[in-house]
Amino acid sequence: MHTERVTIEGAVFLTTLHLAGPVGLLALHGGVEGGTAELAREVASRTGATLLTFTQPLGPPTHIPSIRMSPCTPLTTFLTHTALTISLHGHNRRSTPRTIYAGGSNRPAARILATALSHWAPAFVPITTLSDIPHPLRGLHPDNPVNQTRNGGVQLELPVRARTSHPVPTDPEVPPREVVDGITAGVRTLMEREGVGW
Template sequence: MRTERVRIEGTDFLTTLTLGGPVGLLALHGGVEGGTAELATEVAARTGATLLTFTQPTGPPAHIPSIRMSACAPLRTFLSHATLTISLHGHNRGATSRTIYVGGSNRPAARVLAVALADSAFTPVTSLADIPPPLRGLHPQNPVNQTRLGGVQLELPVLARTTHPAPTAPEIPPEEVVEGIVAGVGVLMGRESGR
């Protein structure tokens, strides 16, 4: 595990990088989208996946769009090591507080994760037509799409990221969501190992 401070667009971030298997777990907005860094960390620990999280140790939270986060060394290392990315994000859309949007350029991998999450209390949505455009994760400059096989962008509501209604440090992700993503990553790691 390597930690490194980086500065992007005037904001200081603490990155944590652990190189592991071919599937990579990424939390670009761990300091802003509560629970995403903790969820990525827990899934990577259980599966041996590669992990990169960004948190903001000081100052007011800043949300830098994903497409502008690709310049720092830890992210370049992550993208060159992993072959498939699962990027965890948070949405706060009240009307869909039980919906997990499953975007990103690798649609077969998106369906694997959706199936793995189907038994949870949340509804995974994979149809791009049903995912709000800002949550689709399809831009080619989005890091989720920059590994060799592209990736899956999971947009998680608050209740799928933390078991607490108010922010805590650290956030504690719901076990059913952890288990669902772990199962999906396990399938995807098996496919990558067989290549």
């Protein structure tokens, strides 16, 4: 496990990188999108996936869009090492408080994760049809890190209750066990299918 401070657009981030399996768990907005870093850590520890989280230990948190996250050394190392990225984000859309949007360029992988979430976390509704995902949450831009590993990736946009058991901010955040179980099952399936097109 390697930690490093990086500065992006004036914001100071603490990155935590652990190189392991071919699937990578990425949380670009840990602390801003509560529970995403904790969820990524838990799933990576269960599956042997590679892990990279960004948190902001100093000052008020700043949300920098994914496409503007600079190619700092930890992110470059992560993208070079992994074959497929699962990028965890949070959405706060009041009209869809139980919806998990599965965007990103790797559509077969998105469907695998959605199937696992449907089984393990039935209280939430995973959406994979791109036309049903709000445009800002689709995660399809080529500059988005989720699409820059060699097999692309899946951008999971999670509502508050799918990423923390405490809707009011807490320290530490505690991801719901059923969501951890669902993403873990999906990642394990993806790792088993590595090299066969996902």
